[in-house]
Amino acid sequence: MYLLNRIQRHRVNYTWMIVSLLLVASLPFLLFLGLYLKSFLLIHDYHLGDLLFSKVWKPGSGKFGFYPFIVGSIWVTLLAMLISAPICLLTAIYVTQYTRKRFLRIMHPAIDILAGIPSVVYGVWGILVIVPFISRFVGPLFGVQTLGYSILAAALVLSVMVIPFILNILIEVFRTIPVELKEASLSLGATQWQTVKSVLVKKALPGIIAAYGFGLARAFGETMAVLMVVGNVVKLPKSVFDPGYTLPALIANNYGEMLSIPKYESALMFAALILLAVSLFFNLVMHFFIDRYNKFSA
Amino acid sequence: MKYSGKIEEKVFKILMVIATYSILAVLAIIIYSIFAKGIKALSxxxxxxxxxxxxxxxxxxxxxxxxxxxLSLAFGATLLAFIVGLPVALYINVFLVRRKKLITLFRFILDLVWGIPSIVYGAxxxxMMILLGLQTSLLAGMLTVTLFILPIMIRSMDEILQTVPIGLSEATYSLGANKSELAFKIFTRQTVSGIITAILxxxxxxxxDAASVLFTAGYTDNLPNSLMEPVATLPLSIFFQLSSPVPAVQDRAYASALVLTLIILLVSLFSRGLGKRYHKTKINF
Known part of the structure; x- marks a missing residue:
């Protein structure tokens, strides 16, 4: 019936497992090494500080200043987090503390669908709804002339995109807080809100910070949706109504022409390397943060 | 003091309700605007x-x-990710079950890899494609997407494999099975529904995902017919059509976005339905 006997099959399966495991475990290092080698040409010839903080981006004449892109990315990301952070926290508290379990059963599919919508579709939605909304209502409201393709538009779209991600973690965080803690607080005469405010949120604080950290890392690397609504203008944004440019958008927009100019490819790979480093850094820090917190609380 | 506390509670409760329902409202607006705009051009x-x-x-x-x-790119990538991912998830949960530190390390690495933006995978x-002398092709796109979905696949399988009770392993060992038999014959059957969910x-x-195939899969007006030729993908077709100045072409982009959304909704509906179905092979404790 079988080609191999039991022991041989075990060996084949075992080898298959080990090879796959090594492949997966080496992935972050492979990614880093690959991108580093590719961007070596650029790092070797330029000062790292010049690359990161120079404002001039003219690949044709060999000027690669990533500062506008980094600033654009930071603006978009922080603004998006500023919008979605309170919404996620309030919603997580509401669905875990104030509603019945049944409500979570409505909320979970909704979160799943939000998480599953592809980023291009978010981009289409941004162009259809958010961009006109900004150019017609929000801009005039603040007395600003804007096309709508702006830092603000990107941040709004991005804030919706990270909601399912952050919310999932927050709901998990609030659900794992032992119920005795809440009961003790309530039995001492605290109201529900006092319990939430001074017991639950305090207890969950490291988890909340970690959720925001993961969300931030996620938002920083988001490409297509941001690319479609941010405006893609290489200059330092002065207000949220200005168009901007982000690092992922830079990579995605220029893949066609990068082979024609020397060092251009290297520069784009360097942008990818920055993204990788930011993502790894944030995730590392947040993981250690959670680990420390778990040790203390246990 | 007491009075202001009550007001505070009321205010925050209203804010919480607003936040929660605004999320549901935004989801409704997204679905509605994609449908309303896309259905007109769909034919x-x-x-x-x-x-x-x-x-x-x-x-x-x-x-x-x-x-x-x-479809062909996603199907191929999912298959490859399954072939590499399943043994990893099984190895972590069967072979390393007593080595807590190693498990933590591998889960940590997987979470790190999961967090990497897809554009980085694309780059x-x-x-890698240039290094290997490949052109933009279905194969290159497939391999890139495989790397991108691998951590998602493994971590979701891992989540479900963790729920297999230790008693089942002990019973299997007591019947004389070895570890890989336990992994591939018992664990997989016990968690079929979860594995299918992970695959979907x-x-x-x-x-x-568009950012990972942007560089690697290329684009073509032909149907996919070979692994070595470029292939068109839905997200990119939406993106390209939308950047056209011709309104008729933009409308088609909206129709394409609707098609993509429908596929995604269908897949998520399937995974919910299938998850409930495959309980027959599962032993309940």
């Missing part, structure tokens, strides 16, 4: 034809190339 012609000459200036044709391209895939989740991610 049988768009679904069943490849782009004709002058398609991007408003002439006839459809996006069949992108639909089939995306990496592109540089990864498939949804694979079909919806």
């Amino acid at each position: 049988w012609e768009i679904l069943s034809q490849v782009p004709q000459g002058g398609y991007y200036y408003g002439k006839g044709g459809g996006i069949l190339n992108a639909i089939l391209g995306s 990496f895939g592109f540089s 989740l990864s498939f949804g991610r694979a079909i919806g």
Whole structure:
């Protein structure tokens, strides 16, 4: 019936497992090494500080200043987090503390669908709804002339995109807080809100910070949706109504022409390397943060 | 003091309700705007034809190339990710079950890899492609997407494999089975529904991601017919059509976005339905 006997099959399966495991475990290092080698040409010839903080981006004449892109990315990301952070926290508290379990059963599919919508579709939605909304209502409201393709538009779209991600973690965080803690607080005469405010949120604080950290890392690397609504203008944004440019958008927009100019490819790979480093850094820090917190609380 | 506390509680409760329902409202708005705009331009012609000459200036044709391209690319990538991912998830949960530190380390690495933006995979895939002397092709796109969905696949399988009770392993060992038999014959059967969910989740991610295939899969107006040739994908076809100045072409982009959204919704519906079905093989404790 079988080609191999039991022991041989075990060996084949075992080898298959080990090879796959090594492949997966080496992935972050492979990614880093690959991108580093590719961007070596650029790092070797330029000062790292010049690359990161120079404002001039003219690949044709060999000027690669990533500062506008980094600033654009930071603006978009922080603004998006500023919008979605309170919404996620309030919603997580509401669905875990104030509603019945049944409500979570409505909320979970909704979160799943939000998480599953592809980023291009978010981009289409941004162009259809958010961009006109900004150019017609929000801009005039603040007395600003804007096309709508702006830092603000990107941040709004991005804030919706990270909601399912952050919310999932927050709901998990609030659900794992032992119920005795809440009961003790309530039995001492605290109201529900006092319990939430001074017991639950305090207890969950490291988890909340970690959720925001993961969300931030996620938002920083988001490409297509941001690319479609941010405006893609290489200059330092002065207000949220200005168009901007982000690092992922830079990579995605220029893949066609990068082979024609020397060092251009290297520069784009360097942008990818920055993204990788930011993502790894944030995730590392947040993981250690959670680990420390778990040790203390246990 | 007491009074202001009550007001504070009321205010925050209202804020919480607003926040919660605004999330549901935003979801409704997204779905509605994609449907309302897309349904107008959706036609049988768009679904069943490849782009004709002058398609991007408003002439006839459809996006069949992108639909089939995306499906074949996502299918291939999911298959590859499954072949590599399943043994990893099983290894972590069967072979390393007593080595807590190693388990934590591997889960940590997987979470790190999961967090890496897809454009980074795209850039990496592109540089690997050049290194290996490949052209933009279905194969290159497939391999890149595989790397991108691998952590998602493994971690979701891992989540479900963790729930297998230790008693089942002990019973299996007591009957004389070895570890790989336990892994491939018992664990997989016990968690069929979860594994299918993981596969569908990864498939949804694979079909919806644009940034990783932008560099590697290329784009073509032909139907996919070879692993070594470029292939069109739905997200990119939406993106390209939307950047056209011709309104008719933009409308087709909205129709394409609707098609992609429908595929995603269908996949997520499937994974919910299937998860409930495959309980027959599961032993309850």
